[in-house]
Amino acid sequence: MNDIEMRFDLGLSGFRLDVDLTLPGKGVSAIFGHSGSGKTTLLRCVAGLESPDAGQLTVNGESWFDSAAGINLATHRRPLGYVFQEASLFPHLSVRDNMLFGWKRIPPERRQIEFDQVAELLGIEPLLDRAPARLSGGERQRVAIARALLTSPSLLLMDEPLSALDGRSKNEILPFLERLHDELAIPVLYISHSPDEVMRLADHLVLLDKGQASASGPMVELATRLDLTLARGESAAAIIDAQVESHDDHYHLSYLRFAGGRLTVSRHDYPVDHPVRVILHARDISLTLEPPGRTSILNVFKGTVIDYIAEPPARTLVRVDCNGAILLARVTWKSAEELALKAGREVFAQVKSVALMGGGVGANG
Amino acid sequence: MDYTPVWLTLKLASITTLVLLVIGAPIAWWLARTRCWCKQPISALVALPLVLPPTVLGFYLLLALGANGPLGKLSMELTGEPLAFTFTGLVIGSVIYSMPFVIQPLQNAFEAIGDRPLEVAATLRASRWDTFFSVVLPLARPGLLTGATLGFAHTVGEFGVILMIGGNIPGETKVLSVAIYDHVEMLEYDQANILAGGMLVFAFLVLLIMHLLNKRLQKVGQ
Structure with missing residues (x-):
C-alpha cells in the first residue's frame, strides 16, 4: 500500500x-x-x-x-x-x-x-x-x-x-x-x-x-547500468551511500564507511554515523593491476571487473565490483587492452576525487 | 436651474455599471475560456451595439419593452406597468447598449491571465469558484476598472436609445443628454452650457482617474 x-x-x-x-x-x-x-x-x-x-x-x-x-x-x-x-x-x-x-x-x-x-x-x-x-x-x-x-x-x-x-x-x-x-x-x-x-x-x-x-x-x-543513458554521458558516475565513520581534525579529513571499504574526504560537519551520498565520477577513477605503491591518492579500492563497454573512438567504460559497491571507471581503450581487462579480473580502483552530496565537500588526492 | 437630470443620469449609469459587472464578468469569463463553436457568434452579438445606430437598437428595444412586446407583457403581468418610458426600461436598454464596453476589456483581461495561474490555484486546493474570486478577479483588476469606467461613461453619454425608449419624462427618464438637447431646442444656451460643460469636465476627470489607477495597478502587478 x-x-x-x-x-x-x-x-x-x-x-x-x-x-x-x-x-x-x-x-x-x-x-x-x-x-x-x-x-x-x-x-x-x-x-x-x-x-x-x-x-x-x-x-x-x-x-x-x-x-x-x-x-x-x-x-x-x-x-x-x-x-x-x-x-x-x-x-x-x-x-x-x-x-x-x-x-x-x-x-x-x-x-x-x-x-x-x-x-x-x-x-x-x-x-x-x-x-x-x-x-x-x-x-x-x-x-x-x-x-x-x-x-x-x-x-x-x-x-x-x-x-x-x-x-x-x-x-x-x-x-x-x-x-x-x-x-x-x-x-x-x-x-x-x-x-x-x-x-x-x-x-x-x-x-x-x-x-x-x-x-x-x-x-x-x-x-551504473551500462545499457542505460546515465552511464553514457560525460557525468557518468557511481553513487555510493555511505555513513560517516570518523573525523580527523589533524589532517582535516573525514572518513566514510561503505561496502567497498573506507573513503577519505575533506573534513565536513556531518555527525558520526550520519548517512551521506557520495558521487564517484567515472572520469575520476583510474585502474591498476597491482596495488599502487606510494601515491598521493588516498582512496584506493580492490575489486573485480564485472564488464565493460567500448566508447568509440578512444575510451572504455569499466564496471568494477568492490565488495558489493559498484564503481564506474572511464579509461582509454589503449589502457584497457594493455591491462587486458576482462570480466573477473582483479583490479585496484584509484579515486582521484570524491563529490560528497550536501556540503559540496570536494576533492582530495 | 434644475439638477434632477444630473442625479438621474448618475443613478442610471451607476446601476447600469453594477448590473453589467455582475452579468458581464461571467459572460466575459466564459468567452475567454470556451472552445465552443458558438463563441464567435456570441462575441458578435455582444459587440453589435458598437456598430448599430442607437436608433435601430432603441427601436427594437421599444418593441420589446412596450405593452405588446415580450418583456413589456411580462412586466405588465408582474407589476401592471410596461417597461417602455420607465426608469427600469432605461436600465435594461443601457445594459444592452453599453455591454460591449464592459465585456471586451474584461474578456481581454481574462485571456491575458492564461492557464498557469488557474493550474497553480488548483494545485493549491482552490476550487473553480474560489479561483475565480481569489485569483482571476484580482488579476483582472485593470480590465475591471477599464470596463466599469467605459460602461459608466458610455451610459452617461447615451442619447439615441434613451430618446427612443424613455422619452423625456422629468425625474423618470429625462437624463442629462436629453436635458441638454431640450435646453438647446428652447434656445436656453446658458443652461445647456452649464450641463454640457459639466459633462466635459466630468468625462475628462473620469478618464484621467482611470489612467492613473491603471498605471498604479500595473506597477503593483509587476
Whole structure:
C-alpha cells in the first residue's frame, strides 16, 4: 500500500504517453529524460491537470484516478503540491500571502507543516513582506516550493524546478532541496534532464523515452547500468551511500564507511554515523593491476571487473565490483587492452576525487 | 436651474455599471475560456451595439419593452406597468447598449491571465469558484476598472436609445443628454452650457482617474 502506482495511456497529437510504474511511497523519485520524452505530461497526469484516456493512479492506497471505475479526482481535491518550472507566484499577493494561499485552504487538522518551519527551511524569512516582482529567480522558486509544501501534501511534484535558473541560483536551491529530502518525509516526483541533479537528489529513478519508461529502479543501481543513458554521458558516475565513520581534525579529513571499504574526504560537519551520498565520477577513477605503491591518492579500492563497454573512438567504460559497491571507471581503450581487462579480473580502483552530496565537500588526492 | 437630470443620469449609469459587472464578468469569463463553436457568434452579438445606430437598437428595444412586446407583457403581468418610458426600461436598454464596453476589456483581461495561474490555484486546493474570486478577479483588476469606467461613461453619454425608449419624462427618464438637447431646442444656451460643460469636465476627470489607477495597478502587478 505504501507506494505510488500509476498506469497512464494518453494520446496527444503526434505523441503517446504509455507508462505503467510502481514508485516507492517515500524519498525522491526522479523522472529523467530528454525534452519531449513526456516527463511533464506524466506529471500533469498525476496532478489531474491532464486526463489520461485510460489508466489508474493510486497514491499510498488512495485512488486518485481510475478510468475503469470512473474515478477522476479534480486537481484541487488531490492532496499534492506542484512546483512548476517557472515559479508562477501570484503577482497580486505578497510572498507571505502566496505561501498562505494553499495553507488556508486545507483543514487545520491536516496541517502537518508549519509556516515558520518552512520559511526557515527555505530561508524565506527576510522576504515575507515583499512582492513577487521584487524577488530574484532563485528566491521566487524557493517561495513556490514553500507554498507547495505548506499544503502538507502527501505527494510533491516538481517539474524541473531548477531549469529556468542560472547556475548560481541553482546552487542556491540545491542545498534546500537536499534538506527537504532529509527533513521531510514527503514522497517527491522530481522531473529533470540534468544527470547531476538526478544523482544528487534521487533515490529512485525512472528513465522516460518517447512516452515510455525504459527503466525504473533504485538510483544507485541504475546509475551504473551500462545499457542505460546515465552511464553514457560525460557525468557518468557511481553513487555510493555511505555513513560517516570518523573525523580527523589533524589532517582535516573525514572518513566514510561503505561496502567497498573506507573513503577519505575533506573534513565536513556531518555527525558520526550520519548517512551521506557520495558521487564517484567515472572520469575520476583510474585502474591498476597491482596495488599502487606510494601515491598521493588516498582512496584506493580492490575489486573485480564485472564488464565493460567500448566508447568509440578512444575510451572504455569499466564496471568494477568492490565488495558489493559498484564503481564506474572511464579509461582509454589503449589502457584497457594493455591491462587486458576482462570480466573477473582483479583490479585496484584509484579515486582521484570524491563529490560528497550536501556540503559540496570536494576533492582530495 | 434644475439638477434632477444630473442625479438621474448618475443613478442610471451607476446601476447600469453594477448590473453589467455582475452579468458581464461571467459572460466575459466564459468567452475567454470556451472552445465552443458558438463563441464567435456570441462575441458578435455582444459587440453589435458598437456598430448599430442607437436608433435601430432603441427601436427594437421599444418593441420589446412596450405593452405588446415580450418583456413589456411580462412586466405588465408582474407589476401592471410596461417597461417602455420607465426608469427600469432605461436600465435594461443601457445594459444592452453599453455591454460591449464592459465585456471586451474584461474578456481581454481574462485571456491575458492564461492557464498557469488557474493550474497553480488548483494545485493549491482552490476550487473553480474560489479561483475565480481569489485569483482571476484580482488579476483582472485593470480590465475591471477599464470596463466599469467605459460602461459608466458610455451610459452617461447615451442619447439615441434613451430618446427612443424613455422619452423625456422629468425625474423618470429625462437624463442629462436629453436635458441638454431640450435646453438647446428652447434656445436656453446658458443652461445647456452649464450641463454640457459639466459633462466635459466630468468625462475628462473620469478618464484621467482611470489612467492613473491603471498605471498604479500595473506597477503593483509587476
